[in-house]
Amino acid sequence: xxxxxxxxxxxxxxTPPLLTMTGVSRRYSDVVALDDVSAMVYPGEVLGIVGExxxxxxxxxxxxxxxxxxxxxxxxxxxxxxxxxLFELDRFARRMLCATRIGIxxxxxxxxxxxxxxxxxxxAERLLIAGERxxxxxxxxxxxxxxxxxxPLERMDARPIELSGGMQQRVQLAKAIALEPALLLLDEPTTxxxxxxxxxxxDTLKRLQRDRAITMVIVSHDLGVxxxxxxxxxxxxxxxxxxxxxxxxxxxxxxxxxxxxxxHAKL
Amino acid sequence: xxxxxxVENLAKHFQMHHLGQRxxxxxxxNFTLHAGExxxxRGPxxxxxxxxxxxxxxxxLPRAGHMWYHTTEGRIxxxxxxxxxxxxxxxxxxxxxxxxxxxxxxxxAEDIVAEPLRRAGIPAAEATEEARRWLAEFGVKxxxxxAYPTTFSGGEQQKVNLARALILPQRLLLLDEPTAxxxxxxxxxxxxxxxxxxAAGVAMIGVFHHPGDVAGLIDREIELTAQEVPEDVxx
Amino acid sequence: MTIATLTxxxxxxSYGFLDASAxxxxxxxxxxxxAVPGCQMPYASREVPMARGWGTGGLQVxxxxxxxxxxxxxxxxxxxxxxxxxxIRSFLSKVSGAAETWDTLAATLIQSRHxxxxxxxxxxxxxxxxxxxxEPLRPVEPNMSVARQMHADADYGRLWLILYEQIVRSGRIMxxxxxxxLVNGRHVMTPSPIPRWDLPKLHMAQHLTFLSxxxxxxxxxxxxxxxxxxxxxxxVPYKVEDHAALTCHRSGVAGYFMNEIPQDGGxxxxxxxxxxxxxxxxxxxxxxxxxxxxxxxxxxKMPR
Numbered sequence: 001x002x003x004x005x006x007x008x009x010x011x012x013x014x015t016p017p018l019l020t021m022t023g024v025s026r027r028y029s030d031v032v033a034l035d036d037v038s039a040m041v042y043p044g045e046v047l048g049i050v051g052e053x054x055x056x057x058x059x060x061x062x063x064x065x066x067x068x069x070x071x072x073x074x075x076x077x078x079x080x081x082x083x084x085x086l087f088e089l090d091r092f093a094r095r096m097l098c099a100t101r102i103g104i105x106x107x108x109x110x111x112x113x114x115x116x117x118x119x120x121x122x123x124a125e126r127l128l129i130a131g132e133r134x135x136x137x138x139x140x141x142x143x144x145x146x147x148x149x150x151x152p153l154e155r156m157d158a159r160p161i162e163l164s165g166g167m168q169q170r171v172q173l174a175k176a177i178a179l180e181p182a183l184l185l186l187d188e189p190t191t192x193x194x195x196x197x198x199x200x201x202x203d204t205l206k207r208l209q210r211d212r213a214i215t216m217v218i219v220s221h222d223l224g225v226x227x228x229x230x231x232x233x234x235x236x237x238x239x240x241x242x243x244x245x246x247x248x249x250x251x252x253x254x255x256x257x258x259x260x261x262x263x264h265a266k267l
Numbered sequence: 268x269x270x271x272x273x274v275e276n277l278a279k280h281f282q283m284h285h286l287g288q289r290x291x292x293x294x295x296x297n298f299t300l301h302a303g304e305x306x307x308x309r310g311p312x313x314x315x316x317x318x319x320x321x322x323x324x325x326x327x328l329p330r331a332g333h334m335w336y337h338t339t340e341g342r343i344x345x346x347x348x349x350x351x352x353x354x355x356x357x358x359x360x361x362x363x364x365x366x367x368x369x370x371x372x373x374x375x376a377e378d379i380v381a382e383p384l385r386r387a388g389i390p391a392a393e394a395t396e397e398a399r400r401w402l403a404e405f406g407v408k409x410x411x412x413x414a415y416p417t418t419f420s421g422g423e424q425q426k427v428n429l430a431r432a433l434i435l436p437q438r439l440l441l442l443d444e445p446t447a448x449x450x451x452x453x454x455x456x457x458x459x460x461x462x463x464x465x466a467a468g469v470a471m472i473g474v475f476h477h478p479g480d481v482a483g484l485i486d487r488e489i490e491l492t493a494q495e496v497p498e499d500v501x502x
Numbered sequence: 503m504t505i506a507t508l509t510x511x512x513x514x515x516s517y518g519f520l521d522a523s524a525x526x527x528x529x530x531x532x533x534x535x536x537a538v539p540g541c542q543m544p545y546a547s548r549e550v551p552m553a554r555g556w557g558t559g560g561l562q563v564x565x566x567x568x569x570x571x572x573x574x575x576x577x578x579x580x581x582x583x584x585x586x587x588x589x590i591r592s593f594l595s596k597v598s599g600a601a602e603t604w605d606t607l608a609a610t611l612i613q614s615r616h617x618x619x620x621x622x623x624x625x626x627x628x629x630x631x632x633x634x635x636x637e638p639l640r641p642v643e644p645n646m647s648v649a650r651q652m653h654a655d656a657d658y659g660r661l662w663l664i665l666y667e668q669i670v671r672s673g674r675i676m677x678x679x680x681x682x683x684l685v686n687g688r689h690v691m692t693p694s695p696i697p698r699w700d701l702p703k704l705h706m707a708q709h710l711t712f713l714s715x716x717x718x719x720x721x722x723x724x725x726x727x728x729x730x731x732x733x734x735x736x737x738v739p740y741k742v743e744d745h746a747a748l749t750c751h752r753s754g755v756a757g758y759f760m761n762e763i764p765q766d767g768g769x770x771x772x773x774x775x776x777x778x779x780x781x782x783x784x785x786x787x788x789x790x791x792x793x794x795x796x797x798x799x800x801x802x803k804m805p806r
Contacts, residue, residue: 128659
């Protein structure tokens with residue numbers, strides 16, 4: 001019943017989903033990372049993806065960021081000028097799409113940041129890729145994005161390598177939102193941070209989501225993070241989606257054996 | 268007259284995989300609710316009253332039956348509706364009032380209360396003014412309006428929660444013991460508000476510790492009979 | 503008839519030192535480089551009797567272009583008389599029979615390190631610049647395969663990031679030499695370590711410029727009348743070195759790129775970096791009938 005429920009076509013929701021992924025499979029030699037995964041994200045919605053390590057949740061997020069191409073599957077974003085399967089885009093189109101319409105925050109800031117550049121420069125880089133060539137505008141927009149991610153502006157020219165983990169995540173976030181992306185991807189954005197710092201970063205994300213209604217996909221093995229952030233939740237295991245539903249339903253009335261184990265383990 | 272909600276043969280149990288058991292909650296629930304009607308759920312503790320409310324809100328998935336909800340765009344079965352449709356209805360038409368506030372850090376009380384109005388497109392100044400009116404009505408002290416409710420006492424949080432839940436008239440309101448542990452003034456304000464909403468056509472289904480509080484509002488009652496029901500499974 | 507009549511007389515080395523196949527490969531790559539201005543062309547850098555890093559890239563291009571009627575000038579940081587310049591120049595004339603000169607106006611082929619002459623080059627002259635590092639993206643992308651993709655995609659945003667960081671850290675653009683420039687609106691090149699002062703000389707110039715890196719095995723070209731635009735922010739204009747007001751203490755000429763010569767006592771004087779222009783100016787001042795060519799800069803300004 002659960003699976004059928006998740007895939008039932010919406011009756012009242014007339015806005016089409018922003019993100020539609022259908023039948024995505026990916027295998028790395030003999031390891032199945034994703035097995036026929038489908039997902040939809042509606043505009044303004046936060047989709048949480050949970051699962052243990054190796055469940056394929058991060059691989060799925062990387063697919064959404066077009067960092068990898070699956071063996072099979074279709075991926076669409078309902079954005080002007082992007083008609084077909086995004087997995088078929090060439091390298092250049094992918095790069096431009098990722099730079100301008102998709103923001104990503106990685107668990108490891110070394111993946112997302114130029115550690116030896118200034119923090120504001122990291123944000124400016126995105127704007128430069130999008131073609132901004134005015135120094136004053138770069139500076140102003142970098143300041144704006146850093147401010148929106150609640151980064152202390154007096155440190156905007158410090159190198160990320162000199163910053164704490166929480167601050168590095170804020171720089172990543174500022175970089176990700178600088179171009180007001182249609183889709184924000186968060187890969188374990190608070191894993192590895194102190195609990196108190198984690199709460200502050202989540203708080204910032206929550207605030208951004210409220211103020212800007214950004215569509216987000218957040219991947220975490222931490223159910224607390226997902227519960228705080230997500231409207232809907234997808235539970236993954238061994239490359240498959242085992243259950244999905246409204247966040248409160250997943251946490252209060254999990255259907256699948258595995259989801260029940262996860263939820264009980266958390267409590 | 269088209270009802271707001273028609274519940275047919277609704278049943279719920281919990282499949283507890285780790286115990287290898289099914290825990291029965293209720294079955295064979297039937298009722299029809301029209302605009303402006305107030306339905307009271309009665310029964311001893313642990314009988315499944317809250318479970319039924321949460322099932323109607325789709326925090327719990329029903330096992331069988333239908334929950335036909337009538338919208339201007341036709342009827343939709345809440346039992347099997349797409350998650351995004353449920354989310355949409357929760358934003359626009361179906362409210363759930365509990366005694367527990369989902370407090371969010373660093374949002375002022377008046378902003379929490381004003382949020383449903385803001386989402387409905389009402390300008391900020393107007394929404395804030397209305398929010399303040401309701402905070403005052405429920406007896407939240409003026410110097411707390413700009414403060415963050417995360418630090419409030421339970422009673423004050425509950426008042427903020429009620430003001431937020433009731434500020435915007437919805438079509439269907441699910442009330443899960445909203446009067447529990449309220450002081451007399453706030454309780455009176457709540458009952459006044461419920462009466463106004465009922466008069467305005469809001470349909471309500473409620474669970475109350477002391478049904479006497481809302482005696483004047485009740486149109487019908489459903490008595491749930493005791494069965495082996497875990498009240499708050501997996502919460 | 504004997505075998506001897508059918509063969510050329512024995513020579514110690516081929517004309518122009520490089521063997522015919524090496525020169526043919528270089529010529530092909532040079533033609534390609536002209537066809538795609540600013541785009542780096544890989545070539546099989548040959549051994550020449552000089553250590554890599556001393557101008558072997560420039561030397562191979564020059565050797566390929568040499569003919570007996572060539573007149574060669576070799577510039578080392580503006581000077582014709584440094585050991586390096588003199589050695590390369592005499593090597594060139596020895597292997598080709600070409601004439602040597604110090605005079606920009608007389609030269610047909612100019613090989614240079616770090617400078618472009620102050621006198622305007624003509625359509626019948628070719629400039630060869632020695633390049634230590636041909637990849638403008640190296641500071642932002644250490645992986646050369648990725649850098650090549652970035653060139654293919656004209657993905658140059660990060661180069662502005664270097665300039666951004668310089669302004670943020672120092673309040674101004676600190677890039678003194680090798681200032682990256684967009685060629686023909688398509689490829690970004692590094693113009694070799696010429697000062698900012700010299701870069702505008704390449705824009706819509708009448709002469710052909712080759713840039714060649716022997717160690718890195720890459721050559722590229724700026725054909726005549728090709729746009730060469732330094733990368734700038736729209737609100738931070740390109741600035742050349744502040745040399746317009748300096749006067750050469752030997753020739754009395756002002757308005758060109760100068761070398762600073764520290765003096766005892768902490769002060770400094772300046773002299774023309776383009777040393778032969780200085781020599782000609784001094785001779786003319788002393789009454790000789792010496793022609794000074796038209797210069798790119800006039801009164802310290804680049805007319806546009």
